[in-house]
Amino acid sequence: MKESFKNRIIKLRFIHIITTAIILLIAACAQRVPLSGGSKDVAAPIVKKETPVNQSTNFIEKTIEVQFDEFVKLDNLQSQLIVSPLMDEEPQVVLRGKKMMIKIASELKPNTTYSINFGDAIKDITEGNIYPNYKYVFSTGVFIDSLSYSGVVVNSFSLQAQNGFFVMLYDELEDSIPLTQRPRYITKTNKEGAFTITNIAQGTYKLFALKDVNSNYLFDLPNEEIGFYSESIQIDSSSTNHLINIFTEDKELQYVSSSSNPKYGKIEVEMNREADNISIKPLGDEKILLEEINDNKNQRVVWLQHPIAEKESSFVIYENSNPIDTLKVDLITDNDFNDSVLVVTTNVKPNFELNQFIQLTFDNPLKKKELSKIKLLEDSNQVTFKFLQDSLNSRMYYLQYPLKEKTNYDLYIEPGVFEGIYGLKNDTIHQTFRTKRLSDYGNLVLKIQPNFIDNYIVQLFLKDNLIKEEYGLGNASFTYNYLLPGEYKVKLMIDNNRNKKWDTGNYMEGLQPEKVLFYEGVITIQENWDNAIDWKIEDLH
Numbered sequence: 352m353k354e355s356f357k358n359r360i361i362k363l364r365f366i367h368i369i370t371t372a373i374i375l376l377i378a379a380c381a382q383r384v385p386l387s388g389g390s391k392d393v394a395a396p397i398v399k400k401e402t403p404v405n406q407s408t409n410f411i412e413k414t415i416e417v418q419f420d421e422f423v424k425l426d427n428l429q430s431q432l433i434v435s436p437l438m439d440e441e442p443q444v445v446l447r448g449k450k451m452m453i454k455i456a457s458e459l460k461p462n463t464t465y466s467i468n469f470g471d472a473i474k475d476i477t478e479g480n481i482y483p484n485y486k487y488v489f490s491t492g493v494f495i496d497s498l499s500y501s502g503v504v505v506n507s508f509s510l511q512a513q514n515g516f517f518v519m520l521y522d523e524l525e526d527s528i529p530l531t532q533r534p535r536y537i538t539k540t541n542k543e544g545a546f547t548i549t550n551i552a553q554g555t556y557k558l559f560a561l562k563d564v565n566s567n568y569l570f571d572l573p574n575e576e577i578g579f580y581s582e583s584i585q586i587d588s589s590s591t592n593h594l595i596n597i598f599t600e601d602k603e604l605q606y607v608s609s610s611s612n613p614k615y616g617k618i619e620v621e622m623n624r625e626a627d628n629i630s631i632k633p634l635g636d637e638k639i640l641l642e643e644i645n646d647n648k649n650q651r652v653v654w655l656q657h658p659i660a661e662k663e664s665s666f667v668i669y670e671n672s673n674p675i676d677t678l679k680v681d682l683i684t685d686n687d688f689n690d691s692v693l694v695v696t697t698n699v700k701p702n703f704e705l706n707q708f709i710q711l712t713f714d715n716p717l718k719k720k721e722l723s724k725i726k727l728l729e730d731s732n733q734v735t736f737k738f739l740q741d742s743l744n745s746r747m748y749y750l751q752y753p754l755k756e757k758t759n760y761d762l763y764i765e766p767g768v769f770e771g772i773y774g775l776k777n778d779t780i781h782q783t784f785r786t787k788r789l790s791d792y793g794n795l796v797l798k799i800q801p802n803f804i805d806n807y808i809v810q811l812f813l814k815d816n817l818i819k820e821e822y823g824l825g826n827a828s829f830t831y832n833y834l835l836p837g838e839y840k841v842k843l844m845i846d847n848n849r850n851k852k853w854d855t856g857n858y859m860e861g862l863q864p865e866k867v868l869f870y871e872g873v874i875t876i877q878e879n880w881d882n883a884i885d886w887k888i889e890d891l892h
Contacts, residue, residue, distance in 0.1 A: 395480045396423050396473065401487065410465075410489040415453040417487070422449055422476045430515075431470030435537045435548065436463060437568065453487065462492035464550045470539075488550055498586055501547035502593030504540045504560055504578060507864040508853060512544025513597050516576070517563055520548060520556040524583050526859060529559040533568040553587050560595045570858070573602040581861055598855045598864040605629070605670050608649075610678045614714065615688045616640070616655045616773060618680060620668060626651050634665040634677070640772060641716060646743040654716060657773055658685045693775040699762060703784040705792070706833035709750040709762060715771030716746055724768045727752060728761035756789045793876035795831040797841060799823060800887045806846040808853070813837050822851060834876045841870040841886070866891055 400418040403410065428444060438457035445452045453467060466488045473482040488495060500520070504513045519534030535556075540546045560578035561570055570577055578595040609621040620631055625648045633639065637659065643652035659682055668676040694714040698707065709727070722738050727750060734752055741747035754760070764780035801807065804825070811818045811831055818839070821829055844853045845866040856864040870886055 392475070392478045393480060395482045396421055396475050398482075398485070403489070405487055405489075406495055407489045408493055408495065410459070410491050413455050415455070415467075415487060415489075417451040417453070417485075419449045419451070423451065423473055423482070424476050425451075425469075425472050426474050426479075428469070428472045431472035433466075433468045433470065433537060433539055435466050435468070435550070436460070436535050437533050437537060438465075442467065459491050462490075464488065464490040464492070464496035464552065466550045468538075486549075496550045496552040497589075498551040498553060499547055499549045499589040500551060500584075500586055500593070501545070501591045502595060503544045504546060504595045504597055505544055507578075507596035507598045507856070508867055510867060510869060512540075512542070513562075513576075514540055514542045514544065515562070516540045516544075516546075516578075516597065517561045517568065518546045518548060518595065519559050519561065519568070520551065520586075521559065522554060522556055524555065524557050526861075528557060529561070529570045529577075529579075529858075531569070534559070537568070551586055555583050555585050557583050558595070560597060562597070574599060577858055579858055581863065596856075596864060600857055601855050605675060607668055607676045607678060610666075610680055612680050612682050615683045615690065616657060616659065616715075618653050618655065618666065620651045620666075620678070622649050622651070625649060628671045630669045630672075632667050632669065634667060635661060637661070637664050637682075643716065644743065644745040654772060655682075659688075660684055688773075690773075690775060693769055693771045693777045695764075695769065695777050695780060697762075697780070697782060699782045699784050701784055703754070703760070703786050704833070705754060705756055705787050705789065707754075708752070710747060711750070712744070712747045713769065713771060714746075715773060715775060717748075717769055718772045718774075719770040721768050724765040725750070726761075726763045728763070729755065730759055731761070754786050756786055759783070759785050790879040791835075792833045793836060793878060793880045793882060795834060795839070795874065795876060796881070796883045797829045797831070798827075798883070798885045799829070799843070800826050800885070802888050803845060803891065806849050808844040808846050808851065810842040810844075812840045812842065822846070836876055836878050839874040839876055841874065841884075843868045843870075843886075843888075845891075 397420040398417060399420050402416040403412055423446065425444060425446065432441070432444070434441060438455070438459075440456045443454040443456065445454065451473075459465070466486055469482075469485045471481050471483055473485050474480060490496070504516045504518065505511060506513055516539065518538050518540065519529070520536040521528045521532070522535045523532065536548050536551055538546050538548045558580045559570070562576040564572050564575050576597050576599050578597040580595075603624060606623050607620060608623045611619050613619060618631065620629070622629055627648075629651050631639070631651055631653050633655075638656040639653045640656040641654050643654065645652060661682060662684055663679060663681055666678045666680060667674050668678065696712045698710040720738070725738075727734050727736055736750045736752040739749045739751050741749065760783065762780065762782045764777065766779045767776040769777045797809070799809065806822065806824050809821050809823055809829055813835065814837070818834070819831060823829070846852075847865055848854060853867070854865050856862045868888065868891070870884070874882065874884060876882060
């Protein structure tokens with residue numbers, strides 16, 4: 352029986368509906384999968400258009416538009432943006448799509464070339480690719496100033512490159528200008544300490560570098576690091592390779608940074624700077640038994656007379672007999688004092704350095720000692736030594752004896768040989784060790800030929816550890832024996848005032864920090880090897 356036409360139409364419509372539903376269901380269930388493959392975007396944004404054009408003259412606009420080929424973002428703009436000369440009000444920077452708008456709110460100076468440098472602030476929004484040092488330059492006059500001045504900023508003591516310093520030029524030359532006025536031209540150093548001031552007009556300038564702690568472009572804080580040239584500079588052509596030495600003036604007032612009573616009777620006072628002229632006096636009933644000498648130049652230590660009954664006491668800190676602070680210190684009293692033995696530490700190790708003396712350090716200053724009860728045996732034979740107090744640490748002593756190489760030693764100290772100021776005595780000490788071979792060490796002879804007449808300080812370092820410090824004048828030879836294998840460096844400081852230490856500078860006195868030099872390259876010391884270095888100093892930078 353043949354199917355009717357009507358039924359056939361109904362059946363076709365039904366099939367169409369079912370097919371459409373299946374297609375829609377498949378489309379709804381399908382997952383979006385991102386396209387894979389292809390290289391990573393490493394290209395920086397590209398400037399397509401600048402309005403007005405970059406390097407415009409007779410500039411009078413209030414808005415600058417920069418069109419990029421992609422969407423960008425501004426990263427850390429506040430620290431990256433450098434406008435030179437400075438404007439009274441920093442330009443406002445706004446992003447709109449692929450456009451960057453620079454809105455100028457300040458009144459511009461006539462016949463002046465301005466540069467707006469974005470550093471590394473401009474990046475694309477996808478991969479963060481940097482448009483490095485994008486700079487927009489314009490002039491309110493009829494031409495663009497094009498001179499430049501570049502160089503490097505280093506720390507005057509370490510000669511390490513300094514990042515984030517302002518380098519500034521002033522067209523007024525009075526010494527007080529960096530303290531009272533903002534500069535005409537300004538830039539900032541990068542991670543390598545390098546700087547370039549661009550678009551400078553021909554003229555005479557004062558140069559000044561500043562770590563601007565309070566962000567006001569003025570040298571007005573005693574802890575701000577600075578650098579300067581003693582003479583003004585003449586800029587009539589572009590100039591490179593200039594060195595600026597950075598320093599902090601020695602203006603910080605002396606104050607107490609910490610105080611404590613770490614052991615019974617011991618009062619430690621830590622100052623913020625060297626404590627040569629600092630003294631401590633108690634306000635209460637406590638009495639000072641003795642003042643300790645130690646190698647921490649910022650610290651003063653006194654030991655109190657016992658008995659100590661009060662749990663708290665006050666002390667006055669004097670600088671050159673002038674009181675500068677009063678301290679309250681919690682004290683360890685007699686009731687809390689439970690030490691039973693005088694603690695003695697030594698520098699003895701199984702494999703002992705050949706050029707060292709045996710060192711004894713006591714946790715209390717000594718009152719008595721019986722040296723006849725100390726025995727030092729050399730391959731079982733008793734030897735005679737000298738017992739000497741260290742000049743920089745009054746609780747440290749040495750057994751002075753010339754040790755022999757590849758030799759066994761035996762140190763024996765009977766109990767009660769040493770008695771501290773509070774009556775505590777030592778326990779038995781028995782230590783054995785063997786000295787190294789002479790061939791385990793290398794030697795160095797350093798000959799210095801300076802091109803200056805001042806005294807100087809020579810320091811030898813193994814990595815960052817100071818091995819030895821010596822003083823010289825004119826042509827001199829320094830011999831270093833018993834050096835461990837390794838890579839050494841030599842530092843030289845010119846000692847202009849002959850006080851045997853490095854001194855910083857002072858801006859208003861026109862005083863530069865004392866010059867520091869490093870021997871170029873590394874000095875390699877090997878076992879059983881003699882090395883000789885001739886250092887002829889020709890350039891003091």
